[in-house]
Amino acid sequence: MTHAGVPGMMHGVGAPSPWLVRWAHLIPSGARVLDLACGHGRHARWLAARGAHVTAIDRDEAALATMSMLPNVTTLAADLEGAPWPLAEGATFDAVVVTNYLHRPLLSHIAASVAPGGVLIYETFAQGNERYGKPSNPLFLLAPGELLDAARMADLRVTAFEDVTLPAPHAACVQRLCATRATPGENPGTAALYEATA
16 A cells, blocks of 8 residues: 655656655665655656666556656566565665555565665654544554564664654654665674654
8 A cells, every 4th residue: 555645746756755865875876776666656766867777666557657668767567465575586676665655564575675785765654643644544554663673673774763743734653764784794783873753
């Protein structure tokens, strides 16, 4: 289940998430990036324009078709919730980006898709969001610290984590995570800058 959550327009799609923009310096030019549940590709477009090679996955074939001619973007139509994981066993990326999407059975696949030295940038809705509108179903709302726990269980090193209520005009409760996977021989311990506010 995907939801548009960031205002602004760029080439007919939403502007990139400020969280992605904040941590994009960790994604080098030429990086292989997975944009999961990409929708119309606001992040795939933004990253590809900056030299990344993006694999954009979504179940909405019409949305993917709008990116079919873009350089550096490969689209893949897949039902992420009703079919097997769509990528080859062991496929990894220099960066994995997920925004406004949660399907808990995929969390381990998402984390495993981060290559050594790679980064996971994840942002989606959290408990408390039901006060402001949709999504309000608990299936699509992270419990307190849930993203943080998922990163730790996957041996990712947390760079930043926020559990925040965003202000108007589109108030929302979200969790945001930026985490990296250690390279071979590097200590995978957690070095975090937590900005947990209600």
